Amino acid sequence: MNTVKQSHSSPTDELDDSQKPHAPKSTSAWTWLNFLGDVSQSEVDVLLLSTAFKFLLFPAYRSTDFEVHRNWLAITHSLPISQWYYDTTSEWTLDYPPFFAYFESLMSIPASFIDPKIVDLQNLQYDAWTVIAYQRLTVIISELVLGAALLRFIRVSVDPSRQRILSVSLFLHPGFLMIDHIHFQYNGFMFGILLWSILMACEGRKLASGILFAVLLNFKHIYMYLAPAYFIYLLRSYCMSPAGAIIPTRFISLANSVLLVFLASLGPFVLMGQLPQLLSRLFPFTRGLNHAYWAPNAWALVTAADRVLLQLVKHLDVGLVVNESGIASTSRGLVGDTVFAVIPNIKPIHTFIITIIFQMVYLIKLWSAPTYKSFVAALTLCGYASYMFGWHVHEKAILLVLVPLTLLASENYAYYKTFVIASVAGIFSLFPLIFTPAETLLKIVYSVIWGAMILYPLHKQLYEFPSSLPWVLLESFENAYLYGFAFLQAFVTLFPLMTGGNPDTEFLPLMATSVYCAMGLIWSFIRLSTLYIIEQY
């Protein structure tokens, strides 16, 4: 296929039925959705078909997060608010900010009608059909927030056909499918709020954007990774005139609104004097550098290098001092402190400083160019830097990068390629979350279909032929890297079969996944940083 030629094909070819001159008509049954603009039939298709598919996943594997959330339903329903952050009946204590607790409290009301045992605090590990159906259903329903935001993105976009593909790609993202609908969390809902907030920024309603982000922070504090970008952007473009003078009314209204949000969230606990307890629940600084399975970031590479060096030191008998406790550490899949054997140990403060330094670079750029596009890129990069260098990063946090990055994917081919590498590596890095054999097939096949349906049309529209030999080489390296994932998957699948589950080598597939994904994610991080820094806004 002549892809170059295709890239020049007229955009009108790509218009879906809702953009035809006669078109945008929704059937009467869906007119209630009209606050989102006209909902076209194909959008309803995506919603209905994906919902039907998600129904089929109800009986699938679910992680302990399912019980965590059930327990929170019970806590928020059966205990007074003063006890929420003190309860230790289950080991899965409440460690999300208060808005999420309120949200759980709200959901526990219908739950108590459906099956009172769901909200029984002592009823640990309850896994009746009612609780599964109810909790899974709440995920699907709350995800509509995401769907609505994505629809609005299509409506306000200058190029709806591309934005449509991107929106669908986010709504059907394998990351959401794996984490929310199999593993069990409410990321769809959370990212829905985030996208609403970004959408408000896109539409120029920056106050609303700030308020929504404050709300989001009080749902789940992991979004603090993105807060610096929000702070700078709102300060520079909302609270200050282009010349650089502060506009006091705006500043005060923004500050007051955010403060109000935090008051609504934390107020009761401040009044009860529980703030320290709450914060200790939210920020447990007792964990190690890496998670059990190393999230594929910079530290994964460092840790892997340490392992390799350790073997070298052992075998070559170089006179290096080896940290004895480090030999037993890492790679065993234990949650706890990671202790390096060869390389000097990393402290939380180091990761913090490195993260801040990287973020500063982007924020300076954002300060000088406070446009929407620049904001989204800086937002992505802030999340990315935190993911790359953060302390005890969980692999699920990659969604913090992939979701805003998707909004940039259709900018041009360079952004698109960055998006592809990050998405493929990021989604693959989520695979170890789902390890049961039946769901393994599901996650692979689903991701491949998603990739083919989303990436191919975008590739066709955005492809640019590399201009010189280095770029050609780079392009082929990147493609080789992407094809490598097929071999990696084959290795991960076949290795345990061949070694017969030997515990000494059990960690190898996970380590290989982590290291290989980390290479891609770091490369994509470098690409995106460069693109952002050199781009003129």
Place this chain on the structure above:
Amino acid sequence: MDEASDVMPSELPVERRQRHTRDRTASLNSLSHFKSASSKHIRPRSTLRNRGSNASMKSVGSDTDHSEIISPIPRRHLLQTSQSLHWLRVDTSSGDEWLNRGVSPVSASSVGSVFPNNRMANRLSFTALMEHERTAVGPSSTADARILEDDQGTIGAGRRFVRWMHRNNMKNWVVPSAIVASTLVKWCIGFGTYSGHNTPPIFGDYEAQRHWMELTVHLPVREWYTYDLQYWGLDYPPLTAYVSWLCGRIGSLIEPSWFTLQASRGLETGGSKLFMRATVVIFDLLLYIPALYTFVCAWQGTRSCRKRHAALLTLLFHPALLLIDFGHFQYNSVMLGLTLLAINAFAAGHDLLGAIFFVLSLGFKQMALYYAPAVGSYLIGKCIYLGPVHGTRLFLRLALTTTLAFVIMFAPFLPPFSPLSTIAAPIIRIFPFGRGLFEDKVANFWCFTNVLVKWKRIFASREGILIKASTGLTALGFLPAVAALIFGGYKTRLRKGAQNHSVDVSPSMAPASPSSPTPILPLLPYALLTCSMSFFLFSFQVHEKTILIPLLPLTLLLSGAALTDDVFLWGALGNNVGVFSMWPLLKKDGLGLQYLAMLILWNRLIGYNPFKLRYGHFVGLLSSVVHTVIIILHLLELAVTPPARYPDLFPVLNVLICTPIFGLIWLWSIKRSVEVSWAISGLPGKREKEPSSTVSAISTTSSSATFGQSPMRGEMGVRATSLGYASGRGRGQADARRRALVTSAGGDREH
């Protein structure tokens, strides 16, 4: 799709009077001539009719220059071939696939068949001609309406997906991605529970299948049908046993404990579940999906690529089958796939191959017998159609092949390998007449009437009468289909005189070979539907799952129908009600959620909205009412516990709703059979008068210049399909009354 399209345009203007050998190219040539001639005829006629004039067909025809070549017309696919709705005054204006598409040689020759020797190219339907007429009248009106309708979302999600894929240059990826997606959905249905999940001591169908694998692996063949019959004794024909043996063998290689004799009973470990689920998916991929794909190619080869892809999507996500095979756990897709391959082979003219496939299907599950009358009478009809010499030859071949296939299948139970008495065991197990008229609540005639007439009590000591009654009613039920096929074969049979004549005219005009399709082929799906539905409604020992068997031909018909066709409405209604009729079973299996999900998914995919009111459409109104009732019933079941006196209240209500619908579908199918056979073979009462004056029949090989002078009767079934044209021309001598009859009814073949 088209190797044909390469050939056609270049060879269009070739021949005059000389006849080519009957290879593919030649037949395409002749076809295009035939079409060009007919289109030329129809165009002026329609304009005349538009003006309200009752112009004689003959005068118009004679004005036309036959040698002029006009671009060919696309043809309808087989399932629609005989939809002569025009003369039944049923509006099909929105069902035309090419009204908003340019008529091009490519679309005309899109006979994308997987069978190398496809003669479908020779067939041009009456409806196709009529539709072309409408196209000629003015695309401005109908086509615009069509486009508008499209945008208002009257097409299904499947169609929209296909369109999007085609526009994004991913045309070649539609079929693979549809297959992968459907397999994914099937796999995900398998996450749910299955029949007999965690219900010792007897478990359910899942355990039965697993037990068969266990016993076939460990026991010698002659004990298969006699081993511990109380615990899921094998009661399917030998092919199931062989397949079970194969699965058991492979499974034992992976993990021997899954299939140890006795010890593995009721085994439900994660690994064995995964293995069992995987076997179903793999057999589905190996047999059923290729069968669907070849079906779409063989039977709908003349449709546009998009339509075919959408049809494939419709078939791939068939909810009833998916729920039973991948949820409840059975291997129906193997049996249905083999039957489907058989009818595909029939469509391609490979009757012997088709017969073998059908025997295999019977050998996998005896339920394929529900199709047997239709298949058998189709083959007999074909023998009759071929005439005494070739017909007898084909008949003998078929008989020999079929017998041989059966013997080979039962070989391990027959003398050289085991004593003759061994054969009794499988036969007795396969046909369980000792189990009573019906067991559970099934939506068939007996269970339905049992609400009023307690059959079992009345005939408590005389079960024999009931058996006879059910057999008789069943036979009566499928008689129309059988009669239509055989009668159709008889009416369209090749005549000796005509054949001789044709041989005189052109030596290359060899008599139709047995491998060419018959004109009665379009009757086959309706006959399958009638027969299987009649079995379902009236026969003995029917299970609710058996509704899958009538649903297959119904869905095949639906996949080929436009969204506003009666066929589509009946098909969608039948499928939804069919799934609903299995609700008590699915509920017991814990598959309620999958039931809901599949119904949403499939209905959205095909674009069926039962609650859209269609006034003046009996079936449209009916489906609105029925679906409303079904939803109310579901809500009631959620809210109300049935009174202690009637614990079976909801299953009985289910039967009361479903049975009439199935009965109506059965009647509708008979009605359609009659219509189609009428279209094929003319009015039953008409006798032919003089064979020599059958000018109307158009030969596929006659060039347009010699049009009408070489009555190639019965050649390749063209006669039947050219009726529309035939009835419209060359009949100037006939009296006005007859002409009026012909133009209005159109189906008259003899004159």
